[in-house]
Amino acid sequence: MTVLRISDVSPRPAAVPVQADPRSRPRVLYVCRAIAHFIYHETVIVALLRRGARVKVLFDEGWSSKKTIQFQDEALNAFRMRYPQVEIGWSVRRADRWREWIFPAREIRSYANYVRRGARTTEFYVNRWLGYVPEWVRSRRKNPRFQRLLTWSATDAALRLFERITPAAPEVMRHLREEKPDVIVVSPSNMRFSEEVEYVKAAKRLGIPVALHTMTWDNLSTKGVHHVVPDVVFLWNEIHFDDIREFHGFPEEICCIAGSPFLERWFDDGEPEDRAQLCRRMGIAEQHPYVIYLGSSKNIAKDEAWVVERIHARLRASNDPRLRRMSIVIRPHPANFDVFLRLKLDGVVIWPRGGALPQTADLHHEFRSMLAHATATIGINTTAMSDSLLADCPCLTPLLREYDRTQRLANHFKVLADRDVMAVCQDWRDIERNLTELLDGIDATRHRRRGFKAWFARPRGTDRSAGDVMAERIFGMVKPKVAARELPASAGGSAQWVADRIWEARADEAFRNYLDARDVACVMFDEAGSAPAAVSPWMDAGALTVTRLRAVLGGALGDRPEDYADGDPGHESAIRRLHATLADLDERELWVGEPAGLGQYGYAADTGLLNLSGAMIRYSLLTLLRAGFLGDFLKDKKRTLAIVGAGWGGTALAFASRFPNATVVVLDEPEGLLRTATYLRSVAPRLKLASATRSSLKSILPRLAELDVLLVPFYLADGLDAAPIDVAMLDAVVGTRDLAEPIRVLERLGASGCDRLCAVLNRRTAAKRLADTFDLETAEYEHLVDWPAWLAGLKEAGGDPEPVGAFAQLGHMVVRR
Secondary structure, three states, X not given: OOOOOHHHOOOOOOOOOOOOOHHHOOEEEEEEOOHHHHHHOHHHHHHHHHOOOEEEEEEOHHHHOOOOOOOOOHHXXXXXXXXXXOEEEEOOOOOOOOHHHHXXXXXXXXXXXXXXXXXXXXXXXXXXXXXXXXXXXXOOOOOHHHHHHHHOHHHHHHHHHHHHHOOOOHHHHHHHHHHOOOEEEEEXXXXXXXXXXXXXXXXXXXXXXXXXXXXXXXXXXOOOOOOOOOOEEEEOOHHHHHHHHHOOOOXXXXXXXXXXXXXXXXXXXXXXXXXXXXXXHHXXXXXXXXXXXXXXOXXXXXXXXXXXXXXXXXXXXXXXXXXXXXXXXXXXXXXXXXXXXXOOOOOEEEOOOOOOOOOOHHHHHHHHHHHHHOOEEEEOOOHHHHHHHHOOOOEEEEOOHHHOOOOOOOHHHHHHHHOOOOEEEOOHHHHHHHHHHHHOOOOOOHHHHHHHHHHHHOOOOOOOOHHHHHHHHHHHHOOOOOOOOOOOOOOOHHHHHHHHHHHHHHHOXXXXXXXXXXXXXXXXXXXXXXXXHHOOHHXXXXXXXXXXXXXXXXHHOOOOHHHHHOOOHHHHHHHHHHHHHHHHHOOOOOOOXXXXXXXXXXXXXXXXXXXXXXXXXXXXXXXXXXOOOOHHHHOOOOOEEEEEOOOOOHHHHHHHHHOOOOEEEEEEOHHHHHHHHHHHHHHOOOOOEEEOOOOOHHHHHHHHHHOOEEEEEHHHHHHHOOXXXXXXXEEEOOOOOOOHHHHHHHHHHHHOOOOOEEEEEOOHHHHHHHHHHOOOOOOOOEOOOOXXXXXXXXXXXXXXXXXXOOHHHOEEEEEEO
């Protein structure tokens, strides 16, 4: 195939017609390091195109000219033939006087980061980055004082300060002003002497939303530090989530677990090539089994030909005739294939002969076919081992002391070993035994491989591509270019008017908060092992719904926002009279009102808008007061309230606003916490809010007192045993709520030492169920107000009892005091 160099290509006309409003087709600038890396980003770019984005991809010309990998242009060439509307170009490099200072400083900071990791990395990676720092640093590598200086937090702080005061590259700033992108995606940004980091820096200075795309499975643990924090960072899975926070110091709220765009090809079903035809092309006997040896890069194993020789000798000496006839197909890393050329062994072939990455559809199909017909693969430490597992081909790995630093002690290798998805062989006999068992039909890791595929490459669900997840989030990052306006339906047609409203909603901060919260909810569902049928429509809410979340959830409680706009005096009288009654009971002024935003509705008052669902929050606060549970909170002592049942987060916010020295722990199902996180982050952005997952709960609990609100899924309730929960309240005001799990969680909190328990309920049957669970004989279902008398008085005053009829069902129980 003719190599199409991007310098020779002029822009082609867009294949998708431009719509009247260019905001509906945002311009995305995708900045990559080299053409050879294009395969890692292709599925994301395709997903952006399918959503209507205008995409331009930039590569660094210098790094693209380093043709260390065969066929590195093929993937891009094939893509351009299918998507000619995509612009391709070269990125620009920093060339001012700051370059000679900031580039060495970045490599020094990355090296120091490796030194500080200690046992969490290996000497190999420390020494590798040592080769990228200035000579004056290398010459002091054995100086203990200098090494201690590198590990000081003050040193890292000084290097970060130098990064912050270094101005953005003027060449890149000019380039971005010319391109006028709506969003910038940069990858990988943390390899040695990274040029693309300048685009992150310039984007931040210009106020252009910028995202980082984590390119490979080991990109965060074996490459350099990310020096500029973006607006969003896309991660493969929870391993990346831990790495980005531990090694790079990124805050949790900008992390988006999307899956692996690079591994999307393993989710495409396709028939493998005929085995006999494939074997003939590779040059091996089709009637005998074969094993694939997956070659590593030079960084991992400079010359591993001897490993193949040992495996070959073991097979030929085996008592099993099937192993004696087994072929070995070496699939070398394309940058390290020449080490195998000296091998002249029977039944051993190199294929592809010069090595190749599966960058094109044809190359990938061949690799998939090789794995489909192989007995197993064998490798030291290479990305192709994860490919083997994703293709459901058994993988064996011999633990060799010669490669301790780059294999057994490497973080990304530990991921595969710890998940127990491959056979870790302690010696050559283990390899022989495992191959024999596989030929006998015994595949001990098969069921774990299938679970690994979803966990590792598609944590958002096996039916949801990583490229689509990222494209959706990128669209959500686009800022509106004009202020929101009410256009008449005739201006541009109703369809255009609706499109405008949707676009403005997608650009709203609330929708971005929703996308972030949904990422966390997806992790929770994965951890809990919830079936897809358990996922509510809130996991796929539209932007217009999210930006009116408060109104939508109020309506779900029977409190219809449209009733407040009808001018009905009977309705208004009922709502105002209800709040006045609750205010008379509120001797400690617990209610501070609700904040505006997300479609808040109601009748105007000094404390904000008054509505029926807000009155339910007031009732919950008054229940705590009537039970005598607020003594320490009113004295401004540091205490913790647990609310079982999130609602939309209104009760948690009301309590946190009234008692700023308290911590509120909210427990609910993941979709309930999704709504709460979206609401709280949108209307109270200064609130110190955290969401707990199984991997983060233990690290959060010691800092519980520093938080305003902690969101905990029901399945982690047992993990709160050590948490100082002073008061717990079951908030079950939604009539359709299944109370089995909330009551279990309340019971669990009581068993963990919380001796103040109460519940707000909306029906007597729920109260009876609660009494039965806690074996209560004397507990009563009480009401703060004599509702029959109150409703009669409302009717006499000309008010309408109907809107507050459901509210009159509310009652409370003190379970333990």
